[in-house]
Amino acid sequence: MNKYKWSAKYNAFFPIEMLHIYQSSWDELSDLIDIDDTVEAEFNGEPPEGKVRGVVDNMPAWVSEPPPTQEELTANAENMKLNLKTKADSEIAWRQDALDAEIATDEETVTLTEWKKYRVLLMRVDPASPVWPALPV
Known part of the structure; x- marks a missing residue:
C-alpha cells in the first residue's frame, strides 16, 4: 500500500496517515492523487546536480x-x-602590528601597503555589478 499522496499544486508529498492534519490546515488539497512509494522516494530525495523538483504533467x-x-x-x-x-x-592587522612595533620586514611593509590598497578597492565594489580586485600575492 502506498504511504503518500501527491499535490501538483503545492509540489509536495503528503503522508496518508497525516492527511487529516494537513486538510484541516491547508486551504485546498483537492488535487491530491495516489503516488507510488518508489516515485515519492525518488523525488523526495537529493536532486541530481543542477536540478530541482518541479511538476510536469x-x-x-x-x-x-x-x-x-x-x-x-x-x-x-x-x-x-x-x-x-x-x-x-x-592580513592587514598583523602586518600593521609589526610595523607599529618597528619589527616589520621590508617585505611585510610592502605587502601591508598592497593589502590596504586591496581593501580600499574592495570597499568600492558595487555588489549589484561586482568587478573584484585581484588579491595581493
Missing part, C-alpha cells in the same frame, strides 16, 4: 534549476565582499 519531475535572481546575485556578492574584507582585515 501534474507529476513530480526533475527540472533545471532556475538561474539566480538579480537579488540573489547581489546578496551573494555582498557575502563575498564581507568574507574578502574579513580576510583583508586579518
Whole structure:
C-alpha cells in the first residue's frame, strides 16, 4: 500500500496517515492523487546536480534549476565582499602590528601597503555589478 499522496499544486508529498492534519490546515488539497512509494522516494530525495523538483504533467519531475535572481546575485556578492574584507582585515592587522612595533620586514611593509590598497578597492565594489580586485600575492 502506498504511504503518500501527491499535490501538483503545492509540489509536495503528503503522508496518508497525516492527511487529516494537513486538510484541516491547508486551504485546498483537492488535487491530491495516489503516488507510488518508489516515485515519492525518488523525488523526495537529493536532486541530481543542477536540478530541482518541479511538476510536469501534474507529476513530480526533475527540472533545471532556475538561474539566480538579480537579488540573489547581489546578496551573494555582498557575502563575498564581507568574507574578502574579513580576510583583508586579518592580513592587514598583523602586518600593521609589526610595523607599529618597528619589527616589520621590508617585505611585510610592502605587502601591508598592497593589502590596504586591496581593501580600499574592495570597499568600492558595487555588489549589484561586482568587478573584484585581484588579491595581493
